[in-house]
């Protein structure tokens with residue numbers, strides 16, 4: 044019998060790629076998403092890519108803060124596990140509206156955990172973030188590093204991690220995997236699904252992509268005086284399809300072992316500077332990305348990359364793709380969909 048997986052936030056960037064891998068892996072998937080930062084068109088595309096397996100996908104439009112809707116969903120379907128992506132993710136917005144972030148991310152997750160418990164579904168994979176490491180004392184970051192998020196968004200991730208540890212400690216029937224993603228980029232190789240941020244992108248690669256298709260005149264490069272090989276910040280970029288596969292590996296771990304509550308980094312273990320990333324994108328796309336140098340962005344850290352040993356050893360998962368493939372797939376998605384899931388008229 045195929046397993047039933049509930050995917051919260053499954054219409055979003057990482058969620059849509061993971062849902063596709065789940066369908067292709069033979070799982071039944073139900074998505075719950077309020078579409079606050081996503082489009083149902085992404086789900087139509089996922090269905091096309093999943094072809095015959097698309098009938099194993101259904102979608103409920105609801106907010107995780109609506110406990111009744113959650114309860115109704117769990118009463119109608121018996122889920123074997125939940126992958127929990129739903130959340131707001133803009134660092135800058137979280138500084139302006141911290142209450143919104145606590146309400147949406149923390150209250151939403153508390154509701155989910157409570158309803159799961161009531162209905163006896165006690166297996167969870169949660170989307171945490173490398174942002175919980177703050178400015179690490181050294182690299183690579185291992186899972187035991189102290190957590191010191193520097194913004195409300197990161198604080199919500201730490202709070203939820205703590206809550207998950209508590210829930211599992213108080214009720215040993217729970218099995219929970221906390222995944223700390225580094226910097227997800229790229230898109231499905233088909234170019235049919237990818238990241239489509241609303242408004243001005245905060246993150247590097249969505250911004251670069253919009254410059255490449257002519258929607259923005261230049262990239263502002265934040266900081267060229269870091270203590271790195273070319274002065275720009277270093278990050279661990281990971282292909283979104285590798286990341287999606289990491290979730291399948293985590294699910295298998297939940298189903299096959301008595302894991303308790305464990306945390307894993309999902310990264311490549313390799314650090315890349317902003318300049319290296321932009322140069323790689325220019326090379327694969329053939330597009331020039333005009334740069335405007337600026338000072339450091341407030342809250343940015345110098346160098347962050349993952350130790351990948353624990354995930355490799357215990358989840359039997361390792362990222363396969365390098366930055367050239369990330370840039371190629373990002374450009375394929377961008378050139379096929381310059382305005383994301385919409386048209387120029389809808390967006391500008």
Ligand code: NAD
Pocket residue numbers: 051052053054055056057058075076077078079080081082105106107108127128129130131132147151170171172173223224225226227
């Ligand atoms: P995304 O915004 O594309 O996807 C999140 C989805 O959750 C969206 O479809 C949104 O509509 C939905 N959502 C938000 N709040 C909701 C609510 N209250 N109820 C129902 N649905 C809700 O973001 P993403 O990049 O796919 O990220 C997925 C998860 O991974 C998030 O939790 C994010 O914090 C985490 N994460 C992302 C990154 C990154 O750089 N993309 C890095 C580390 C961690």
Ligand code: WQD
Pocket residue numbers: 132134171172173174225226227245246247248250262263264265266275276277278317340343
């Ligand atoms: C990468 C590098 C910037 C934009 C953020 C969140 C983190 C996680 C991933 C969710 C940095 C530089 C960027 C631009 C630039 N998300 N940059 N010009 O800051 O590592 O992490 O996204 O959990 O929580 O904090 O990613 O893509 O924003 O920046 O020069 O227009 O690119 O300064 O060095 P970051 P990013």
